[in-house]
Amino acid sequence: xFCNLIRKTYRADIMDLASLxxxxxxLGFIGGSMISSAGSLGPFLDVPSALVVLGGTFFxxxxxxxxxxxLGHFGAMAKCFLPPVKKLDATIIRLVELAAIxxxxxxxxxxxxxxxxxxxxxxxxxxxxxxxxxxxxxxxNGEIKAMRARHEANQNVVKGWIDIGPAMGMIGTLxxxxxxxxxxxxxKAIGPAMAVALLTTMYGAIIANIIFMPMLVKxxxxxxxxxxxxxx
Numbered sequence: 001x002f003c004n005l006i007r008k009t010y011r012a013d014i015m016d017l018a019s020l021x022x023x024x025x026x027l028g029f030i031g032g033s034m035i036s037s038a039g040s041l042g043p044f045l046d047v048p049s050a051l052v053v054l055g056g057t058f059f060x061x062x063x064x065x066x067x068x069x070x071l072g073h074f075g076a077m078a079k080c081f082l083p084p085v086k087k088l089d090a091t092i093i094r095l096v097e098l099a100a101i102x103x104x105x106x107x108x109x110x111x112x113x114x115x116x117x118x119x120x121x122x123x124x125x126x127x128x129x130x131x132x133x134x135x136x137x138x139x140x141n142g143e144i145k146a147m148r149a150r151h152e153a154n155q156n157v158v159k160g161w162i163d164i165g166p167a168m169g170m171i172g173t174l175x176x177x178x179x180x181x182x183x184x185x186x187x188k189a190i191g192p193a194m195a196v197a198l199l200t201t202m203y204g205a206i207i208a209n210i211i212f213m214p215m216l217v218k219x220x221x222x223x224x225x226x227x228x229x230x231x232x
Contacts, residue, residue, distance in 0.1 A: 016080065016081055016082070016083050016218075019080045019081050019214075019215075019218060020081055022214060023210070023211065023214070026210050026214075027210060030206070030210070043195070044199065044202070046196050046199045048172075048196075049172055049176075049196060049199040049200040049203055050203060052168060052169075052171065052172035052175065052200050053165065053168045053169050053172055053200055053203040053204050053207065054203070054207070056164075056168040056171065056172075057161060057164050057165045057168045057204075057207070060160075060164045060168065061157060061160040061161055061164055064157075064160045064164075065153075065156070065157050065160065069153050069154070069157060070157060072153075072154060073153075073154040073157035073158060075154075076151070076154035076155070076158070076219060077158065077215055077219075079219065079222060080215050080218045080219060083222055084226075086116065086117065086226070086229050088228075088229060088232060090116070091116055091120075091229065091232060092232070094114075094115070094116065095232075098110060098113060098124070101113070102127075107127050107128055107130075108128060110124055110127060110128050111125075111128045119140070119143060119230055122139075122140070122143070123136060123140050126139065126140075140230070143230070144227060144230050144231070147226065147227075147230070148223060148227065151219070151223040151226075152223075154219070155216060155219050155220060155223075158212055158215055158216045158219065159216060161207065161208065161211075161212040162208045162209075162212045162213055162216065163208075165204045165205075165207045165208040165212065166201070166204040166205055166208050167204070168200070168204055169200045169201040169202070169203055169204020169205060170200075170201060170204065171200070172197070172199075172200025172201070172203075172204075173197045173198060173200050173201045174197075175197075175200075176193060176194070176196050176197025176198075176200065177194075177197050179193060179197075180193035180194055180197060
């Protein structure tokens with residue numbers, strides 16, 4: 001029953017539509033609110049504010065991690081929309097088929113059999129080579145642990161975007177406030193300057209809470225699913 005529930009939850013053949021629809025829907029409703037209140041997106045677009053938040057966060061996150069890990073996390077982010085498809089029901093059926101072959105013809109008959117992935121292939125080859133249960137379990141659990149470590153390294157980079165994005169937004173706001181207070185002689189310029197200053201805070205909140213926070217939750221869910229799959 002548990003495997004069936006997980007299978008239904010993560011069933012996808014090409015693209016995770018929940019990720020695509022969710023992201024576009026959230027951004028669409030925010031943009032729609034802006035347009036309905038101001039008539040256009042113009043008042044909410046500011047190039048210097050975007051440079052502070054996006055550019056500043058990009059390089060600050062790069063500073064927090066080794067370059068290979070930073071470059072690698074972009075591929076991990078793509079998995080939110082194109083996740084690897086590994087179906088538990090098909091795996092169970094294949095396990096039963098291989099078990100029947102092993103009972104009938106022995107472990108050596110398993111060599112060369114079709115399997116879903118490299119992890120499965122490694123375990124099967126260990127059986128063919130005569131590995132005992134203790135060695136096999138230890139080896140494959142080590143593989144799962146290494147996989148989780150790789151995933152967590154990518155997820156930690158995504159967390160950097162969540163943590164640093166709003167901070168960069170606040171830095172941009174402070175820059176705008178300094179410029180505004182330096183031009184207090186013109187009262188008409190105070191309102192627009194304040195609006196521009198607050199845009200950086202908005203940009204930081206959007207990239208952290210609308211883009212990267214859901215992305216992190218989705219990646220953590222895929223890791224948990226992969227652990228269940230490999231354990232099976």
